[in-house]
Amino acid sequence: MRLPQGFRTAAGTAGLKVSGKPDCALIVADAPLRWALAATTNTLEAACVTRNRGRLKSEGPVRAVVINSGNANCATGARGVRDNDLFATTAAAALGVPSDDVLTASTGIIGEPLPVEKLERVLPIVAAHLSDDAATLARAILTTDLVEKTAEVTLESGARIVGVAKGSGMIHPNMATMFGFVLTNADLPQGALRALWGDVVSKSFNQVTVDGDTSPNDMAFLLANPQVAVDEGEFAWGLTQVAQDLAKKIARDGEGATKLLDVQVTGAETDAEARRAARAVVLSPLVKSAAHGNDPNWGRILSSVGASRVALSLDAVSIRVQGVEVYRGAPGRFSAAEVSAKMVAETLEVRVDLAVGTGSGRAWGCDLSAEYVRINADYHT
Amino acid sequence: MRLPQGFRTAAGTAGLKVSGKPDCALIVADAPLRWALAATTNTLEAACVTRNRGRLKSEGPVRAVVINSGNANCATGARGVRDNDLFATTAAAALGVPSDDVLTASTGIIGEPLPVEKLERVLPIVAAHLSDDAATLARAILTTDLVEKTAEVTLESGARIVGVAKGSGMIHPNMATMFGFVLTNADLPQGALRALWGDVVSKSFNQVTVDGDTSPNDMAFLLANPQVAVDEGEFAWGLTQVAQDLAKKIARDGEGATKLLDVQVTGAETDAEARRAARAVVLSPLVKSAAHGNDPNWGRILSSVGASRVALSLDAVSIRVQGVEVYRGAPGRFSAAEVSAKMVAETLEVRVDLAVGTGSGRAWGCDLSAEYVRINADYHT
Secondary structure, eight states, X not given: OBOOTTEEEEXXXXXXXXXXXXXXXXXXXXXXXXXEEEEOOOSSOOHHHHHHHHHHHHOOOEEEEEEEEEEOOOSOHHHHHHHHHHHHHHHHHHHTSOGGGEEEEEEEESSSOOOHHHHHHHHHHHHTTOBSBHHHHHHHTOSSOSSOEEXXXXXXXXXXXXXXXXXXXXXXXXXXXXXXXXXXXXXXXXXHHHXXXXXXXXXXXXXXXXXXXXXXXXXXXXXXXXXXXXXXHHHHHHHHHHHHHHHHHHHXXXXXXXXXXXXXXXXXXXXXXXXXXXXXXXXXXXXXHHHHTTOOOHHHHHHHHHHTTOOOOTTTOEEEETTEEEEESSBOOOOHXXXXXXXXXXXXXXXXXXSSSSEEEEEEEEOOOHHHHHHHHSTTO | OBOOTTEEEEEEOOSOSTTOOOXXXXXXXXXXXXXXXXXXXXXXXXXXXXXXHHHHHHOOXXXXXXXXXXXXXXXXXXXXXXXXXXXXXXXXXXHTSXXXXXXXEEEEESSSOOOHHHHXXXXXXXXXXXXXXXXXXXXXXXXXXXXXXXXXXXXTTSOEEEEEEEOOOOOTTEEOOOEEXXXXXXXXXXXXXXXXXXXXXXXXXXXXXXXXXXXXXXXXXXXXXXXXXXXXXXXXXXXXXXXXXXXXXXXXXXXXXXXXXXXXXXXXXXXXXXXXXXXXXXXXXXXXXXXXTTOOOHHHHHHHHHHTTOOOOTTTOEEEETTEEEEESSBOOXXXXXXXXXXXXXXXXXEEEOSSSSEEEEEEEEOOOHHHHHXXXXXXX
């Protein structure tokens, strides 16, 4: 996959990972970028998140993002702030742009100082190998992820939207932070991009849950090199597609996951209530365990919806699993064995209609396997 | 353990469980009781919860509670409401008290009609075998619980507080609802009891989490036969002890659990924030997995606290695991192997000081084992 017009990327190995895999990357644009950012609500905010938030407030353009994996530079105090600034300055010098024009993104182990001297050595070399190959970026930002995650849409006008993401849960002592980078050459005002990004993130990255833990480093970037005029409605559609595609890939790559859980809630009083109910379903360890065991357990689905405290009509609420109605105001007449056989699939579709309004929303997660426990419990043993 | 003066109980087998174990019970008092109730926030509220809430509003006294396990009579529509009324009427007739004076509590499978005719046959026999043996009650209300849960405190004045509880997670297609029954012969006004009960429940039953799923049938009852004058402050202390003791026993008996997770948060801006942070820690699958693997992973603890969005001082926040300081504004100097060895215990104590105020709170949970997944995924296979 190629990056949109005007964007280039490169990756390198500074030595932050025991595995020796790529651990740093650059995204750089030929011209000043319009941009938007959605970041973690975790109060244990990493230095890169704080700095980017400050840059966001200034409303000014940016030119590049420098990323590392293997060290989150989080819970590292005043030293972490200085190291993060140095990380940005080093990348800016290598690229020949002002350091204020460079955003930063770190993911990996927390509480350990960022070995910024290692990054200083490698970034000039990385900056000399820029190309438009999205896979290079996708590979370099992985931590515990098993697969690279990219997505793209081309609009009628020829404008492109290309997304790259990482994230698969959290693993000791790292936090497998979720990053999303969506790059486009669509020409829209920055205000429109920012409003749209908040809306799209609330329907995509914020609707993914692997284990309910929010990392202090989560960030989703929208970077626009304004070259091609677009219809705003079509762009919104394309951006949502790319972000939701990445969200699904993150959920499917959840630690220990064997299948994607795709939950759609309709008939809610508001879209926000629908999204909350959908999140509650994909978050429930009981639903996740049932999904793993191919058990069409409507009771757990209904109860997790109820626990999210959304308005619903108990007499009319309906639940479909793999297209089969298993509940409508009362348990449906269905063959558990047949539905269970349909649940042996890459994607498990759950549809819930709350029967009180027109709000709708989706969320994505994964099943809960004994492998998840093994990954997260046995690190030290 | 004997019930407090003026209370009697009995249990029987109506045949609601495949196992043939006791599945119904009565709690009855010689005289009108003052009482308080805390019930589920799940919008999928069971018929018994709705009826008890109605009785609570009337402010009148009650004389008895009739309980069944094996069927939750939840998501059963209008028929469920009628069956629940019949359940109360049948118990009232067997005890010779008005049916309005009888509260109901059902736990077990949801979405299936309550086989009330089976209960009608056995309740008169149960009512003829009343005694003051708390264990009879504790045994009859179990579903997937492994052990009976009782607790007691005797006050200076001789007044007694005796608690009986059940709950251990949720298992298909049942919901292993949490019930708490706390009985006392202390003489306090009903208004004082109700205010106190809300406060005590918020510090005990509401701070237990096994898997984050709230059952539609959860209820905690306080029943007082006003015989012995007490000091209200001492009573509040005793009531808290009994409720927290039951809460801990529920957490320890969590499905697949091998140890109790006891989390105390201090230094919060408010008690409510401290309780929220403590709940976030015991709910985190990453913390629970680390607990299972005896991994003193302060990063996961700190991140789950951060995800709860409570105020904290990043420079001063401290974390202790089994008494050892593993973090204070920065990772502590400790031997991971030594702390890990201390974590091989029945109870894992985590202490977090947020260093911004004087609020404190506790929560209890359990570790996450592969056995939890096996119990909840493999029911059908």
